[in-house]
Amino acid sequence: MRKDLLKISNKKLKSRLIVGTGKYKSFKETAKAIVASGADMVTVAVRRVNIIDKKKPILTDYLDPKKIIYLPNTAGCFNSNDALRTLRLAREMGGWKLVKLEVLGDKKTLLPNMIETLKSTKVLVKEGFKVMVYCSDDPLLAKKLEDCGASAIMPLASPIGSGLGILNKINLSIIIKQSKVPVIVDAGIGTASDATVAMEMGCDGVLINSAIAQAKNPILMAKAFKDAVISGRHSFLAGRMKKNNFAVPSSPTDGLI
Amino acid sequence: MAKIQLNGKKISLKSNISILELLKIYGFHKKKIAIELNGIIIPKSNFKKKLKNKDKIEIVHFIGGG
Numbered sequence: 001m002r003k004d005l006l007k008i009s010n011k012k013l014k015s016r017l018i019v020g021t022g023k024y025k026s027f028k029e030t031a032k033a034i035v036a037s038g039a040d041m042v043t044v045a046v047r048r049v050n051i052i053d054k055k056k057p058i059l060t061d062y063l064d065p066k067k068i069i070y071l072p073n074t075a076g077c078f079n080s081n082d083a084l085r086t087l088r089l090a091r092e093m094g095g096w097k098l099v100k101l102e103v104l105g106d107k108k109t110l111l112p113n114m115i116e117t118l119k120s121t122k123v124l125v126k127e128g129f130k131v132m133v134y135c136s137d138d139p140l141l142a143k144k145l146e147d148c149g150a151s152a153i154m155p156l157a158s159p160i161g162s163g164l165g166i167l168n169k170i171n172l173s174i175i176i177k178q179s180k181v182p183v184i185v186d187a188g189i190g191t192a193s194d195a196t197v198a199m200e201m202g203c204d205g206v207l208i209n210s211a212i213a214q215a216k217n218p219i220l221m222a223k224a225f226k227d228a229v230i231s232g233r234h235s236f237l238a239g240r241m242k243k244n245n246f247a248v249p250s251s252p253t254d255g256l257i
Numbered sequence: 258m259a260k261i262q263l264n265g266k267k268i269s270l271k272s273n274i275s276i277l278e279l280l281k282i283y284g285f286h287k288k289k290i291a292i293e294l295n296g297i298i299i300p301k302s303n304f305k306k307k308l309k310n311k312d313k314i315e316i317v318h319f320i321g322g323g
Contacts, residue, residue, distance in 0.1 A: 020323035030321055045322025046291075048264040048315065054284045059321055075322045085293075089317050092298050093291035160323070209323035 004233065006205050008182050009098050009130035009151040011069060013040040016199065017229040018071065018184065020209025024218060027062040033212055034063065037222035041069040043100055043207065045076065046086045046093070065094060071132070073100040078113070080120040087124060098151065099124070102134035110160040110187075114141050118148060125149035134186050137167075139174040146181055153179050154207065157198065158188030161210045165194040169201065176202045192221070192228035199232025200240070262313045276304040279314070290318050 006013040019039040024030040034042060042063065050056050063070075072090030077083040080103060087099045101120055105113030112135055124131045125148060132152040133145050142153050155175055158164035165188065166172060176183050182204035189195055195206045208225055215221035259270045263279075270279065276299060280287055292299045293315040299306060308314065 021321035022323045024321065027321075043323055044319040046317050047320045049283075049285060049290060049318050051264055051266065051283055051316070058289070059319055060289055065319075070319060072319065073322055088298055089291040089293060090319075092300065093289070093317070093319065207323075 004237070006182060008132065011041070011098060013069075013205075014038075015040050015226070015229070016205040016233055017195070017225055018043065018205060018207040019212060019222070019225075020073075020207065021059065021063065022075075022209055023213035027057055027059060029218060030059075030213075031062040033218045033222040034068065036219045036226065037208075037212065038226045039068070041071050043071045043073045043075075043209070045073055046090050069098075070094060070096065071098065071100050072096060074102050076104070077102065078104050078107075080116045080123070083116070083120050084123060087129060088127075091129070097128060098130040098132070100132045100134065100154070112136055112156070114138070118144060121145055121148045121150055132184070137171040137175065139171055139178060142175045142183075143178060146179055150181060152182040152184055152204075154184045154186035156187040157185050157194065160187040162188050163190030163211060163214075164188055165190050166197060166201075169197075172198075172203075173201055192224040195225055196228045196232035196235070199229055200235045202236050205229075259308055259310045259312070261308055261311070264315055270308065273307050275307050276314070279308060280304070280316070283316075285316060285318075290316050292316055 006016045015038045017037055017039050018041045019034055019037045020043045021030050074083040074086045083103050103113050103116040103120055104110050114136055121131055121133055130151040132154055133150045134154045135142055137155040145153055157166040184205040184207055185198040185203050186207040189208055189211050198206050212218050212221045259272050287301055295313050
């Protein structure tokens with residue numbers, strides 16, 4: 001089989017699994033889980049430095065941005081201005097143009113505010129950013145994002161950190177069919193089989209954080225997701241058999257004794 | 258003396274300190290951070306800029322996140 005790479009903007013990823021770096025017990029565990037996941041890309045947040053405890057370890061001590069692609073994210077931003085500010089700072093920090101936009105609408109559900117998200121996408125694209133956009137699973141809004149110049153569409157499977165898996169397969173399959181840019185399921189995946197289902201449906205990739213970080217054994221779960229994503233992708237490429245309403249025997253009926 | 262606000266905290270500095278010198282005091286590597294001064298992002302090439310009284314400076318970096 002030819003190399004099956006995931007192309008997002010000008011980046012080519014070998015792994016279709018993107019991993020978040022939040023919620024782990026320690027940086028050591030984060031680093032180990034990311035190695036086990038085989039991911040080429042990790043999401044990171046932008047926050048104030050610790051001016052009180054200067055010796056506290058930092059993420060870059062454990063995950064080398066030269067070896068793994070950092071995808072700055074605007075997690076925690078509830079309006080366009082905060083999201084834009086965060087990503088402009090991220091670009092200044094590392095020179096990255098490829099970023100993940102996430103504008104949340106409500107603290108309880110963490111569902112995306114799509115009005116602010118669309119507004120921010122337009123501004124960022126104009127400023128030369130390549131934007132991967134976290135969004136609701138509404139096909140119309142996903143299309144609007146693509147029309148605004150999003151580099152990847154990232155519909156939620158279910159609310160962030162909920163672990164409920166894919167709640168609306170119909171919507172997700174419409175988004176997959178209509179999109180010309182990669183579709184990456186972001187948020188709500190609970191376990192490895194959820195990722196396989198998403199990949200089998202034809203998603204280009206999945207982004208996982210809580211399902212790995214909050215597993216009893218995050219490193220083993222990271223490996224499970226690696227395998228699950230590969231398996232789902234192969235299954236999608238192989239093309240599944242037709243469903244039948246009645247049984248079809250596996251063995252020939254000719255020559256029965 | 259210059260009284261500035263660093264990441265929301267009031268601190269006092271010697272007069273005429275540059276951003277670069279402030280980073281040295283706190284032990285931050287300029288490659289790993291980004292700076293916003295009074296709401297405006299300062300490119301690394303401009304870190305020689307001196308801080309003045311009542312300046313509001315934000316120093317940010319990448320942390321773990323989803």
